[in-house]
Amino acid sequence: MTSLKKLLLGEQGLVVIFAVAFAIVALTVPNFLTERNMLGLLQSVVTIGIVACTMMFCLASRDFDLSVGSTVAFSGMAAVMASNASGSILIGLVAALLCGGFVGLVNGVVIAHFRINALITTLATMQIVRGFALIASDGRAVGINDPSFYQLALSKFLGIPTPIWVMGAFFVVFGFVLNRTVFGKNTLAIGGNPEASRLAGVNVSNMRIWIFALQGLVCAVAGVLLASRITSGQPNAATGLELSVISACVLGGVSLAGGRAAMTGVIVGVLIMGIAENVMNLLNIQAFYQYVVRGLILLLAVLLDNLRSAAAGRRS
């Protein structure tokens, strides 16, 4: 293998490609490398970035969650309605976490205990939960009464908006959980070989329930931040989020066959999605083309991943 090929198909291949792409974009696209644009870019990937943290666990354990978009909308709605009714943002937050956690728990129990395929289960809950969001709001946006709710998204710390800090914290925490805890290692083991893991003493059903419940809770956090940014609970918010999140994970080298995941990869995946969109906006490319480009990026990522696995296979 030539050294270039080695570099691109190695462990850090994606990071290298990302760095090169970033440099090219920074040099050629006007207004890209400005503080304002960078913060805007990061703001735009907060929802995807946060949800991708737990989606990574889901995929790594050979599962799948399509219900994240609906859960984000539903728990955001719950937060707004509960805080409007009670006058307390804290109660709104708790309501969102309860709703999100509940959806996740139901997903997990159905999948782990009743052994229903994760794709089918979450396809069903995706529609049910979206229905809840629509029913609760009667299909309309619900405005936020308490202005301090906006502050969740608008406030800044050291000049950087809070949601970006939250996303960064999630990256750190879930990166640690994946690599340095029994929970993370068991997740990867289940994805690698569920039956072997079970016989080796891993409580596979409990793990799966926990992973889905965690996913629900994290969606709730993303939902609250999203509602705060758009200053209302929108029943149709975050439609199609599940596909963006899964794309970002796959871009980041998370294997859909389970057993392989890395936080750095997922972060890079999220950023690539964000940069692509941001650059196209800066270049005034019509939004319709963005779908095509996003799809192409995903295809390329999967092809690259395939080449990388083949290279790894040859090494063995």
Add this chain to the structure above:
Amino acid sequence: MQDFLEFRSISKGYPGVQALSDVSFSVRKGAVHGLMGENGAGKSTLIRLLSGDQSADEGEILIDGEAQSYRSVRDAFRAGVIVIHQELQLVPELTVAENLWLGHFPGKGGVIDRRRLIRIVGEKLSEIGIDVDPSAKIASLSIGERQMVEIAKAVMLDARVIALDEPTSSLSSRESEILFALIERLRSNGTVILYVSHRLDEIFRLCDSLTVLRDGKLAAHHPDISKVTRDQIIAEMVGREISNIWGWRTRDLGTERLRVDTISGPKLKTPLSFSVRRGEILGFFGLIGAGRSEMTRLVYGADRRHQGTVTIDGTTVPADSPPQSIRAGMVLCPEDRKFDGIVQGRSIEENMAISSRRHFSPFGILDLKKEAELADRFIAKLRVRTPSRKQDIINLSGGNQQKVILGRWLSEQGVRVLIIDEPTRGIDVGAKSEIYEILYELAAQGMAIVVISSELPEVMGITDRILVMCQGRIAADIARADFDERRILAAALPDVPTEQVQPS
């Protein structure tokens, strides 16, 4: 007779490993040629090159004097070379006939003439002497029958060279007999058969000639197998003499350690009871489908029980989950390492620490240093051959994978009962005796060990007592002093011929 298949100075390297270096040998037309060697000796690589799956770095393969330059499995098919792997390549949901025609269905305009298909296949099968219904789905056949179908496929494609990789590793003795008869017939048709096996008795029975590989090099080539002895071949394989591969010796047996009382489950209707003493190695022997592995899974709590209790040192083990069994001091090395044992894609280190890390991970946070120490300690202790603990377990040979799984359990605390199902399946002679030694050492420390094996010499060689299973029942309980091959086999054979149950 002339040489039909020839390997000429074949070399093949992978990053970090020279899998084959300068291997040359040839096989006569119509010969069954044995290929032996320890795992990692280069047999699989050689077979892979022959199959067209990969190509050699240097050297060439000649068939009938013609150098082959094929670069894919399809090209190899066209050249008349077919390799039958351990994992069979059939589509389970299609019928026998459909599988045989897959890739070149007869019929016009894409419409399949089903009746013609079945008729032709039926004729062909009976011509070769294979008794399988051409309209049966592959999924409904036993492993042995599936293998027959694979061979039939090779014959139908007019194979001139057929390579069989460990064909009997999952066959019952009756199925093996059918396979051997088929091989005899293929030989008389002039087909060259390359037969890869660890089983010396099969090699002696079937093969005309033999090649032994060791560390990627040609260790010996015997054009006439009747001129070699078993001990000589074993010595050539391991590079040293192994006079007695079992190495069993007397041990002091203690009080009762494991007691299994009238357990039964969905796949094992008749309640079973037995007990094992401290320091005892108890063997379970039976034909495929006798219920040995089902029994194992029930005892370990991997499958749900209908009834019955398991006690260790007088304490009852909760009924239905592996984690509880592990906490009670009972562990299992499963029969099917690939599907139930190893976590592929993960490192040796992680595979070893998967269970025992809970003892040194406060609040679920890993202690990477301890984990690395643990892995290195057991890699050294069990002599796992690997460049590093970070190696993906899938890259190890069968024997080394088994050692890693043993390491997984030896690193647990307070293991009192070890159940090991097919301890040395697909493992070479050298690693076998190492694994036996580990078992003796554990037994000497007072562990109760249950060994399940379908290899009679192995069960007789290493255990203190044998329970023979037949059709889901314990048919005989024989102490080592009374071990007798014929008596054990007689107990294992069902009185009335029954449907062969497939191994799960």
